[in-house]
Amino acid sequence: MKQYWLFKTEPDTFSIEDLRNVGASGEGWDGVRNYQARNFLRDEVKINQEVFIYHSSCATPGIAGTARVIRAGYPDPSQFNPDSPYFDPKSTPDKPRWYCVDVVFTAQFPELIPLRTLKQVPELAEMVLVQKGSRLSIQPVTSAQWRAINKLARG
DNA sequence: GCCAACGTTGGC
DNA sequence: GCCAACGTTGGC
Numbered sequence: 001m002k003q004y005w006l007f008k009t010e011p012d013t014f015s016i017e018d019l020r021n022v023g024a025s026g027e028g029w030d031g032v033r034n035y036q037a038r039n040f041l042r043d044e045v046k047i048n049q050e051v052f053i054y055h056s057s058c059a060t061p062g063i064a065g066t067a068r069v070i071r072a073g074y075p076d077p078s079q080f081n082p083d084s085p086y087f088d089p090k091s092t093p094d095k096p097r098w099y100c101v102d103v104v105f106t107a108q109f110p111e112l113i114p115l116r117t118l119k120q121v122p123e124l125a126e127m128v129l130v131q132k133g134s135r136l137s138i139q140p141v142t143s144a145q146w147r148a149i150n151k152l153a154r155g
Numbered sequence: 156g157c158c159a160a161c162g163t164t165g166g167c
Numbered sequence: 168g169c170c171a172a173c174g175t176t177g178g179c
Contacts, residue, residue, distance in 0.1 A: 008165090034164095034174080057165055115166075133172040135164050 004141040005045060006052040006129060007067070007103070016053045016064035019105045026070045026104035030078045031086040033098060037138035042073040042099040045138070051103055052141060052149065054129070055112065062114040063149060071102035109153040123148040 007029060009015065019027055032041060051067045075096035078086035091097040119130050128139040141149075 010165095036174095061166065133164095135173060137164090 002049070002143055003044070003046070004050050004052070004143060004146040005040070005069075006054050006063070006139040006141050008054045008056045008137040008139075010057045011055040011064070012058065015055065016105070016108050019053060019065075019067060019103070020108060022105070024104060026102045028077070028100050028102050030076045030100040032076070032100065032137055033086065033088075034135075034137060037136055038097075038099055040138045040140070041101055044140075045069055045073060045101050047072050050106070050146070052146075060112060060114050062112045062116075062118070063109065063153075064112045065108035066106045067103040068106050069101055070104050073099045073101055076100040110155070111153075113149065113152055117152070118149070121148060121152065 014027075029041070032038060047069050049069045051069065052063045053065050053067055055061055055064050075093070076086070076098040077100075078084040079088040079091040079096065079098045080093060081087055086098075088097055115129070118124050118127070124130060124145055127141070127145050128134050128136060
């Protein structure tokens with residue numbers, strides 16, 4: 001079965017509009033500093049898989065649109081950059097600790113689908129995002145969940 | 156390996 | 168800004 005994902009981002013820092021604006025070159029999804037999320041990026045997120053872009057820590061948190069993976073996991077360059085907020089002095093190029101992938105914008109939903117709406121959809125009851133206390137910033141999404149959310153987005 | 160203290164996430 | 172939930176750190 002095809003694997004889908006949900007990536008969280010704070011729109012004040014990097015929004016779906018920002019992703020759209022970088023165009024076809026895509027964007028390195030860097031700065032993920034959680035081991036469970038790292039493992040997904042390193043081992044399981046593959047080229048051509050599709051991703052929901054989720055806006056967190058903002059007035060209306062929710063799913064803003066979609067992206068596609070154009071490069072699978074590789075060492076996150078920001079961990080080696082002392083000027084980066086994501087610099088990790090304990091990481092070395094032969095033993096990188098953190099990984100990222102590249103994604104490209106595919107669509108922005110006509111309207112963001114708020115978390116509060118997603119929580120009310122029976123088909124999404126098992127979704128990682130709506131589980132209590134889920135802080136995971138890179139999450140697997142099933143094909144059934146992918147379909148249900150795209151249906152919601154079309155209204 | 157336990158676990159208290161501390162730090163972070165993120166909705167509200 | 169509050170605070171619950173969770174992750175990480177570090178002494179022992």
